[in-house]
Amino acid sequence: MTAAWLLRRLVASVAIIFAVVTFVFILIHLAPGRPCSHFGGGEYVDQIECNRLSAQFGLDKPIPEQYWLYLIALAHGNLGYSFSLHRPVRDAIADTIPFTLQLAGAALALDFLLGLALGIYQAVRVNRLPDIVIGNVTLFIYSLPTFWLALLLLLIFGEKLRWFPVGGPNNPVLCPLVDSLYCVADRLWHLVLPAATLGMVGAAGTARFQRAAMLEVAAQDFVRTARAKGVPERRVVLQHQLRNALLSFITRFGLAFPFLLTGAVLIETIYAWPGMGRLAFDAILSRDYPLVTATALTASVVVVAGNLLADILLGIADPRLRVRADPDAHVLTA
Amino acid sequence: MTLGTWLALVVALVVAAEAVRALRHRGLRSERWRRFFRQRTTSWGLGILTFLVIVALAAPLIAPFDPNKQLDIIHLKNYPPSWTFLLGTDYLSRDLWSRVVYGARVSLGIGALGALMAVSLGTLVGAVAGYYQRWIDAVLMRGVDVGLALPRIFILLMAVALWDGLPFAALVITIGLTSWFGTSRLVRAEVLSLRQRDFVVAAHALGADTRRVIFRHVLPNAAAPIIVSAALGVGNVLLLEASLSFLGIGIKPPGASWGNMIADGASSIYTAPWSTLFPGLAISLVVMSLNAVADGVRDALDPREEPA
């Protein structure tokens, strides 16, 4: 992975974010009416407040100049003022990012561990009973609406069995802040159900994909050769099939971020998890335009960063890719 | 349920089963169709989809009650499933089976429409990018990168926030306009590999113009990822619409959509679990069937299995 390649990818990522910012700006200005509310004024702001916002955001200036001011504001990290929360948007989002990252991270971990394990197991026992059973179960789970699954899990594990807490990110009595190892464990315990909901659907998809990828690799000549040479079965599986299947997984990893962020909106609303998805949703219901657009921008940054990370990991893991200069060449399957 | 609606339901089931059987029979002649039907789940998936499509089309015949009518808010509230109310009633005493039937129209319709738009756009863009290459390709693919960077639900949330009273049709169009990015990449990859093949070079040599080559020669061979995309796309759009309706920014009351039925039923999930269970099952069934059919298509059109 050359420095030149890395630089190119970074520049491309920045360009994409820039394009997204422009797109959002155009969208805001296409929307009808209420110029003051778009920049923190709320729906029924009075004239004095509107004048103040006009001065701050240059709302009376021509559009290209507004665009420039908008870019400068973003560059300084000024994302506007949220009138429904009475605080700067940047602070509101900053508070929620750790929660969303925890949820996404845990879901991704579950997705990876469970999905990989199931996919490998299925491929090893291909076309026998365990494969068929797991195959149908993963198909079913993959098709479930996540919010429905969330309601069911809350009902069964939260209320009936009381194994896990009913929503919320923490025990408000003992751990309003995460300031001890015990509180870390408490946070993890509260994370189980939401992460399981998001992760299970992802794991089902990953299992299906891994199974297919491993079977594809298994049919390839080099694996057959290894088997013919008498290499022990376990090594054949782990070293050859697994490594190549892993590469495909890392490829898919980049696609996981949009799915996680989308799923987060629903999961966080149901489980009262104070992450960015729930913030975006509450912002919608309050018609808090600055907050909604800022969450969209932040989500894009996360997605782009995730893709960049995936590309770098792929570059490390797959020596073949280091030679190829065109990163678009790896085909993404649905 | 009246006699008429029972009859209509049975007819729908029978027609769906027979259609699948007939297709299998006819298909036995072709290698591809044999591969398509190899897995049992594919036949089931196709059968379920056919049945649901028939139900959606013939909704006025199959649904025994008006889906929005509150039949008897005092005595028939949250009534469990019975012979009259096949799937029970919800908290406003509306017949769930009728709502599921009419909801099928909404959900399947939006799914199909959204997927159609997405696949058409994606195929067009991908084919053009893959075929013409160079700067057209570069520009289009950068655009796709930008499109993939913004998660769909946030674009939709922004649209709902910025345009007050956005009609649901506009939302569906937006869903379609934002779902084609993955398809375009797939199609582009296929076209890239196909354009080197002999038959394309031959077509060129014979003087065929570019558009003809794309549409008559390249795309039919790229059918596999396109069809798979379409099948999965319907499922994705359906889940997205359900999510939006669940969040309260999709279909407005009293309209029935599987998503907002789950939302409505959530508050009585303990006393009347059927009001959340059945719409959720309906969604899962459809998405499952679509996935099964997509698997079958993949098996059938897998180039690796083509005789060399």
Add this chain to the structure above:
Amino acid sequence: MLSAMLRRSSPQLSVFIVLVVAVLASCERRGGCTGANCGTLIDAQVAEPSTLLPPSTEEIVANDVGEQLFLKLADVGMSQNTLGDEDFQPLLAQKWEWDGPLTLVFHLDPRARWHDGQPVTAADVEFTFNAYTDSAVASPFRPKLRRIASVTQRDSLTAVFRFRERYPEMFYDAVYHMRILPAHLLRPVPRDQWRTAQFGRQPVGDGPYRFVRWQTAQSIELVADSTFFLGRPGIRRLIWRFTPNLLVAVQQVIADQADIREQLVTPENVERCRAAKQLAVYTYVGNVYTYLSFNLRSQADSTLPHPIFSDRDVRRALVMAVDRASLLKSALGDLAKVPPGPTSELLSWIWDPDLRQLPYDTAQAGRILNAKGWRDHDGDGVRDKDGQPLTFHILVPTSSVLRRQYARLLQEQYRGIGVHVEVDELEPSVVGQRVGTGKYDGAIISRSNDPSPSSGIAQTWTQAGFGGSNSGRYYNPAFERLVDRAATATTRDRARPLWRAAIETLNADAPAVFLYALDNVAAVHKRVDNVQFRADSWASLLRTWRIPPDRLIDRDRVEP
């Protein structure tokens, strides 16, 4: 490295992680609190307040928290008698006397302290009155204080109230509506920015509880002030925990992750709470009534009349088209009653189901609409006149399951007589804003009664409430005269027939459809003793609740 980690197969690694987490989770932090003043109570709350600054908000949650943080001069007793001053309990004011027919003098308790150590003085009282009545603050309580001419300080512990006129509830008006604010902390804040002031997010009060922290979208935490001059509170910590969904909030209480749910709302929730072993269910008189408000002015311009609702006969038809009793039976069973007017059962001396109201009569409703020209000319099932369909929007907050259910029930009722209704569901704060500025067609609004009708009913249904609680801008001079006479009647017996006449006048004008008045049913953890609910404000007596030392559970023992 990657392959080495994978050689240990993945399932074993995840089991290991789970075990570590389980071990950590089982090590509980055992605190040291023992004795009579421990205890943590968690209230599973649905709506988060926008601010905790008392004059800037009417939100019920803000009031509940405000009860613990800020003191009034005096408070009503359990009898809810608002006439004279015999049944009032001293709080900030130790004693008081009348210095002439229009002058009321309060002597503040010298032991009262703000939580930052400063003493509470009469200057604070004067400052508070000026702030509550300042138009820049735009407090919704302002109309309730209109009969007080001024508040001045005679010395640091004596505050003098001067009234404009004599009437029976002078004392009630002086003490009930205002929570005294710290002048030294709020004077620097510009009055027009009070609604968004930082003080509202980090309040400093003088009440039995101190503010600890407010984590947005999560919780508000208060801790008992052990030096509180009227007696140390029994419960050491109070936490309001926000869950956007009533269902999940009730689930939390049932699963023993919260202690209080002060309003269970639906019969299903009540059933489930009665079945939960650790919960006790309390019923107390309801103080909230909910109605579909018709906006009599146009949404776009409040000086113009509403195209549909400005017509009294059309409104009467719309009220007659709703089968309120059936709607109530369906949604609430026997946990609520149909209000005979703009009141809840709290005002039991006025409440009378036999008050004259419009009957449920769809045939008559249809005839009235026909007579007014609203017929279905184009056969689409919706009445129309001059090409305009008879259609309107109903606004409801997403936080209220019950109001959303009612919106749908109403939609169907109106469909039956050819009126098309659209339901708009928005966040509570936006609904509050729209209702407050008159930008709605119809909205389902809940109001809580004050202990006296002369402040509550007057505020919401007379001209004094324009721009405030009278969001629909209903105005009838005959009604206002009756209300004025009722408010100045010296005894309840004399006031009662006047209030009855006033309510019957209002009912005939049909400015709203009065839908339900909930009976309050609360679920509280069994271990709590001395649970008292005062009907007008459930949280007002929280400081008297106790948990006996032998019934402490884990979350009670934790030191803050």
